[in-house]
Amino acid sequence: MIERFLGWLGETPWSVALLESLYVWPLVESTHVLALGLFVGTTVMMDLRLVGIAFRRVPVQAFTGRLLPWTHIGFAVMAVTGLLLFYSQPLRYYHNVFFRVKVLVLIAAGINAFIFHRGAQRQAAEWADDAMPSRAARAAGAVSLAAWTVVVVTGRLIAYNWFDCDLQPQPDWVNWAAGCAAGSE
Amino acid sequence: MLEPFFRWCESTLIGRAVAESVWAFPILEAIHLLGLCMLGGALLVVDLRLLGTGLTGQPIAQLARNARRWLITALAIMVATGIPLFLSEAIKAYYNTSFWVKMITLPIALLFTFAVRERVARAEGLEPGVRGKVVGAVSLALWFTVAAAGRWIGFS
Numbered sequence: 001m002i003e004r005f006l007g008w009l010g011e012t013p014w015s016v017a018l019l020e021s022l023y024v025w026p027l028v029e030s031t032h033v034l035a036l037g038l039f040v041g042t043t044v045m046m047d048l049r050l051v052g053i054a055f056r057r058v059p060v061q062a063f064t065g066r067l068l069p070w071t072h073i074g075f076a077v078m079a080v081t082g083l084l085l086f087y088s089q090p091l092r093y094y095h096n097v098f099f100r101v102k103v104l105v106l107i108a109a110g111i112n113a114f115i116f117h118r119g120a121q122r123q124a125a126e127w128a129d130d131a132m133p134s135r136a137a138r139a140a141g142a143v144s145l146a147a148w149t150v151v152v153v154t155g156r157l158i159a160y161n162w163f164d165c166d167l168q169p170q171p172d173w174v175n176w177a178a179g180c181a182a183g184s185e
Numbered sequence: 186m187l188e189p190f191f192r193w194c195e196s197t198l199i200g201r202a203v204a205e206s207v208w209a210f211p212i213l214e215a216i217h218l219l220g221l222c223m224l225g226g227a228l229l230v231v232d233l234r235l236l237g238t239g240l241t242g243q244p245i246a247q248l249a250r251n252a253r254r255w256l257i258t259a260l261a262i263m264v265a266t267g268i269p270l271f272l273s274e275a276i277k278a279y280y281n282t283s284f285w286v287k288m289i290t291l292p293i294a295l296l297f298t299f300a301v302r303e304r305v306a307r308a309e310g311l312e313p314g315v316r317g318k319v320v321g322a323v324s325l326a327l328w329f330t331v332a333a334a335g336r337w338i339g340f341s
Contacts, residue, residue, distance in 0.1 A: 026340040033336050034329070036218065037225020045226040048255070055230075055251045058243050066240050070233065152222060153215040160211055 006090035019088040032081035039074025040148050042067050047148075049133075050141025056131035061124060064117075095178045097163045102154040109147035116140035191279040200272030210273060213266045220262030221332060227256035228298075228328055231306055235313050235321030245313060249306035256298075283341050287334035294327035 009015060018025055046063040048054035055063075086093050093099045120136040127134045133141075161167060165180035174180075194200055203209045231249050233239030240248060271278055278284040305320045313321070 026337070030333060030336045030340075033218070033221075034332050036222050037332060038229065040222035041224070041226030041229055043226070044223055045230050045252075045255070054255060055248070057247060058240065058251070062240050062243055066238075066242070067230070067233075070229070070239060148222075149219060152218055156215040156218050157211055162207070 002094070003091070006094050009087065009090045010092075015087050015090070018084065025085075025088060028081050028084050032078060032085060035074050035077040035081065036152065039071060039078050040152060042071040042074060043144065043148060046071070047141040047145045050137050051145070052132040052138060059129050060121075060127075060133055060137070064121060064124075092164075093158065095165050095180060096158050097174065097177045098154040098157040098160075100177065100179075102151055102158065105147050105150045105154070109144060109151060112140055112143045112147060116144075188276075188279055191275040194272050194275035197272055199269050200275060203269050203273035210270065213270050217263060217266040217270060220259050220266065223255055224259035224263060224328070225332075227252045227259055228324065231302075232321040232324050235302075235306065235309070235317045235324075237313055237318065242311075244311060245309040245317070246307045249303065253303075260295075278338065281338055281341055283334045283337040287331055287338065290327060290330045290334065294324075294331050297327055298324060 018028075045054065046067060049056075049058065049060060049063050116137065120134060120140055123134065124137070127137070132138075163170060163174045163178055165175070165178055168180075170178075170180070195204070203213065230240060230252050231245070234241065234243065234245055234248055302320050302324050305317055309317045
């Protein structure tokens with residue numbers, strides 16, 4: 001089902017045009033990379049604050065109130081350009097091990113941010129001005145730093161075809177992780 | 186004129202080791218990108234503030250002082266990974282316009298950041314003046330050029 005849909009998606013004229021374009025694809029990809037500086041950059045600064053090792057004199061609420069809108073703009077740019085890049089080669093990315101890990105960790109990072117904003121930040125009145133945030137807030141910051149590191153690294157490695165399904169033979173775990181069709185299909 | 190030097194760079198032990206390894210270049214690239222993230226964050230916290238947005242309400246001088254350590258850490262990561270990346274494909278870089286745009290803008294951006302921006306940020310109070318805004322905008326423009334040209338090395 002998913003395969004068939006993605007196969008169809010990759011054959012739509014706009015998808016083909018995007019992949020084959022001389023400048024549009026590189027421009028979308030470059031925007032995706034440069035937006036890292038805005039999105040992950042501001043996220044990392046806030047995480048370092050949450051962990052308690054940077055900007056200790058700046059209240060956490062200044063970060064969540066004043067810097068977060070910029071993080072959101074960065075995320076919007078990353079999401080739009082990221083979806084476009086996926087749209088240019090849906091089936092290839094779908095079967096790319098690094099892409100799969102990236103999406104899973106991306107979801108984990110999202111859940112972590114959601115829990116933080118629902119929970120720890122709500123009690124922020126008690127600790128927001130402290131140099132050292134609450135234990136839950138520090139944990140959220142540390143998880144976020146780790147998750148985004150994995151997302152950036154696996155994101156960069158998507159470009160490499162080491163584990164692609166059409167490069168057989170691959171170890172069993174690769175075929176399993178990439179969801180490669182086993183021979184007969 | 187410089188071409189023999191670039192040839193020598195590529196023949197160095199590190200240059201050849203990175204070029205011949207399957208994993209070295211991608212891993213160095215990924216770490217280079219992580220450095221970019223930290224650099225972007227450390228720059229933006231101060232530049233946005235100089236432009237009158239972002240962490241408004243926080244003293245500019247204090248933000249600049251706090252961000253400096255992360256800015257230097259990020260630059261150290263980028264240089265430490267950037268040099269072996271360059272060594273592994275120095276000859277390609279020599280004939281690459283984006284590489285030269287990056288290498289000419291980079292020292293200008295570094296000089297501007299540590300000689301001009303640093304001083305202006307430390308002298309600013311709570312409300313950035315016109316000078317602060319210009320410095321924030323120039324800083325963003327310079328580093329944007331470095332990063333964009335850097336990404337474009339791989340496309341041209």
